[in-house]
Amino acid sequence: MIEGTTPLTIVPPLPVGELFETGFDWFKDTFDAAFDAIGDFINSVIDGFAELLQAPEPLVLAIVFALLAWLVRDWKLAVGSLVGMVVIIGMDMWDPAMETLALVVVATLFALVIGIPLGIWAARSPAVSRILKPVMDFMQTMPGFVWLVPVVILFGIGVAGAMVATVIFALPPAVRLTELGIRQVDSEVVEAGHAFGAGSRQILKDIQLPLALPTLMAGVNQVIMLALSMAVIAGLVGGGGLGNEVVSAISTLDLALGFDAGISVVILAIFLDRLTASIGSRRPGHGRLRELRDRFTRTPADRTPARVS
Amino acid sequence: MPAIEAHHLYKVFGRKGREGVRRLEAGADTDELKKAGLTPAVIDASFTVEEGEIFVVMGLSGSGKSTLIRMINGLHPPTAGHVELYGENITAATGKDLRRLRRERISMVFQHFALFPHRSVIDNAAYGLETQGVAKEERRRRAHEALELCGLTGWDEHLPSELSGGMQQRVGLARALAADTDILLMDEAFSALDPLIRRDMQDQLIELQQKLGKTILFITHDLNEAMRIGDRIAMMRNGRIVQVGTAEEILTDPANDYVAQFVADVDRTRVLTASSVMEPPAAVLGAEQGPRAAHKLMREHQLPAMFVTGRDRTLKGYVTEDEVGRHLDQKDITGLMKPVPDFARVTPDTSLADLFGPAAETPAIAVVDDAGRLNGVIPRITLLAALAAANESEVTTSSETETVLTPDIDEMKEAVRD
Ligand SMILES: Nc1ncnc2c1ncn2[C@@H]1O[C@H](COP(=O)(O)OP(=O)(O)O)[C@@H](O)[C@H]1O
Numbered sequence A: 001m002i003e004g005t006t007p008l009t010i011v012p013p014l015p016v017g018e019l020f021e022t023g024f025d026w027f028k029d030t031f032d033a034a035f036d037a038i039g040d041f042i043n044s045v046i047d048g049f050a051e052l053l054q055a056p057e058p059l060v061l062a063i064v065f066a067l068l069a070w071l072v073r074d075w076k077l078a079v080g081s082l083v084g085m086v087v088i089i090g091m092d093m094w095d096p097a098m099e100t101l102a103l104v105v106v107a108t109l110f111a112l113v114i115g116i117p118l119g120i121w122a123a124r125s126p127a128v129s130r131i132l133k134p135v136m137d138f139m140q141t142m143p144g145f146v147w148l149v150p151v152v153i154l155f156g157i158g159v160a161g162a163m164v165a166t167v168i169f170a171l172p173p174a175v176r177l178t179e180l181g182i183r184q185v186d187s188e189v190v191e192a193g194h195a196f197g198a199g200s201r202q203i204l205k206d207i208q209l210p211l212a213l214p215t216l217m218a219g220v221n222q223v224i225m226l227a228l229s230m231a232v233i234a235g236l237v238g239g240g241g242l243g244n245e246v247v248s249a250i251s252t253l254d255l256a257l258g259f260d261a262g263i264s265v266v267i268l269a270i271f272l273d274r275l276t277a278s279i280g281s282r283r284p285g286h287g288r289l290r291e292l293r294d295r296f297t298r299t300p301a302d303r304t305p306a307r308v309s
Numbered sequence B: 001m002p003a004i005e006a007h008h009l010y011k012v013f014g015r016k017g018r019e020g021v022r023r024l025e026a027g028a029d030t031d032e033l034k035k036a037g038l039t040p041a042v043i044d045a046s047f048t049v050e051e052g053e054i055f056v057v058m059g060l061s062g063s064g065k066s067t068l069i070r071m072i073n074g075l076h077p078p079t080a081g082h083v084e085l086y087g088e089n090i091t092a093a094t095g096k097d098l099r100r101l102r103r104e105r106i107s108m109v110f111q112h113f114a115l116f117p118h119r120s121v122i123d124n125a126a127y128g129l130e131t132q133g134v135a136k137e138e139r140r141r142r143a144h145e146a147l148e149l150c151g152l153t154g155w156d157e158h159l160p161s162e163l164s165g166g167m168q169q170r171v172g173l174a175r176a177l178a179a180d181t182d183i184l185l186m187d188e189a190f191s192a193l194d195p196l197i198r199r200d201m202q203d204q205l206i207e208l209q210q211k212l213g214k215t216i217l218f219i220t221h222d223l224n225e226a227m228r229i230g231d232r233i234a235m236m237r238n239g240r241i242v243q244v245g246t247a248e249e250i251l252t253d254p255a256n257d258y259v260a261q262f263v264a265d266v267d268r269t270r271v272l273t274a275s276s277v278m279e280p281p282a283a284v285l286g287a288e289q290g291p292r293a294a295h296k297l298m299r300e301h302q303l304p305a306m307f308v309t310g311r312d313r314t315l316k317g318y319v320t321e322d323e324v325g326r327h328l329d330q331k332d333i334t335g336l337m338k339p340v341p342d343f344a345r346v347t348p349d350t351s352l353a354d355l356f357g358p359a360a361e362t363p364a365i366a367v368v369d370d371a372g373r374l375n376g377v378i379p380r381i382t383l384l385a386a387l388a389a390a391n392e393s394e395v396t397t398s399s400e401t402e403t404v405l406t407p408d409i410d411e412m413k414e415a416v417r418d
């Protein structure tokens, strides 16, 4: 504010941020030990997973990824994936890319483990849904950077904080699309479950979740995409991986490094997006994975082709 | 013990349903409630379905049939009233008890099939057995049988979406049959079938009911179907049951104009039976009567022939006017009597449609009960009159599966929308 100009102060100052800080400080002081423990746990999980991804020869893992793409989709995605992975290797971005991948995968798992049950709960209880909706709106519209502040205070600079920020940022679609998917299931089909005496747990497991699966997978896809974008931003707080490369490219104005890291992010994004999008859109009963599984598990009697009359 | 007892069931959709019930009880009508934002779907419905009975609920679309049937198995909690299945109050049952009742007592065929799209046809059919905890092999075997019974052999491993609407409906039927419960609820269960298969399924249902003794609550908007399969029929209108009775009671004695207009639409020949058109055997000869008396009686009534009965009203035979006239000197008419040919003897529950054949061969048909007693006669002329009445109503019938004469325009629109 420019010295001397006193604005009209009809509106009293609202120390919203400060109030939040006070509460937050209390929270941190009270649960400090718990956060340390959680942070350590997260660190070890992500580090372990990253090491696992970095252990094999990059090219071997690239081929494994390509195979995975072939299994869930087709040979085109397999070839594309392989080319993309080779480019990453060629740019010497493989290690940070795998660190980022580890962060994304673990953050996604956490987001799903938290988000899907919340979504189920919201689908069953209108009250829960009413409460969760604004919370999810808030989490999603708050700029991603803002989450970095409280997270760094709680967990310090490092991977744990980066992951927690990523989870928070990526959580909303998991909750929303789970709820949406379950609510979309034809109510008469659910009634049929009730009519034959199924319990609500059985109905959830045998009817609602399978039928919500395409929507749910769209949610998973969004979670992964948000996690990837946040994982890069989280480079600012020591999230490691490609985010780190981007941050150092900015601070040293290294255009080449920036591009290498950026292209790697794009390749990872496309790979993850196509991979998960095709899982959700496939009709049940089809697909290579199921085919393979059936080939190995079916008894000969089952395999007699159904007579079409 | 009755299989189903419905006691003063009300279902009023809307936020203040109970308030709506109070107002209905105080005499408010449907329109008043609708203005208040309430939808009275079922109003004060009470009925009893005996074990082994096919009870049909019949009404136009929007009259509350689906809502009613959903209260029977507790899918909809009634706003007021309650339902008992074999004396057990299902409306008050919760959790475990409710699920047990649904598994053991009652299964349902849904109007819009409500199949599980992600399960194969056989896994759909086996669902009831699955919730009952039947082992996999066993339930697949029984589901397969039910599918065969419904004419779906060879479709076990297909997904419902690969089947036509009529076939999907039969999967829904197989699913309910496989569950093997005492009571079957069927909500317009044959509506998606084409007429031939539909008639076939109706016959099969009746057969099945006779074989397995199931209690069936069947819903339809097609009165012909109702008359064909129902032991008793409840006519429903705007949420209320306006008449309960056998097909014949409803045809011959409709409780009000609404029912009467519905009834005008029915193919009477299928529903009316010999006993409902026969005339009392007033002019009948006793076997001990002399030829002169007989001859006089026949001339009085201008009858070319008459049936002859014994003292216990058993049918002995018939005599013709010619024959009697030529042998007026005989002691009694026993010697002039000829036996009634089989085609001219029918039972009281022979349908009108089956009387036309005999009527072509003989001027009068004898209606004879199991004990051989003559219950009545149907002169050809009477049959023609009944047929004329039936045909008259047929003119207004465009197709067998559609209800055509609708009491008012609003309901007509609702019927179209459905
Ligand atoms: N879940 C519901 N909420 C509000 N109104 C309903 C609901 N279900 C049915 N209704 C209304 O109740 C009335 C009866 O419907 P329904 O029982 O489906 O009739 P039918 O099966 O005879 O066609 C209709 O006016 C319908 O709009």
Ligand SMILES: [Mg+2]
Binding pocket: B062, B065, B066, B067, B111, B187, B188
């Ligand atoms: Mg209906």
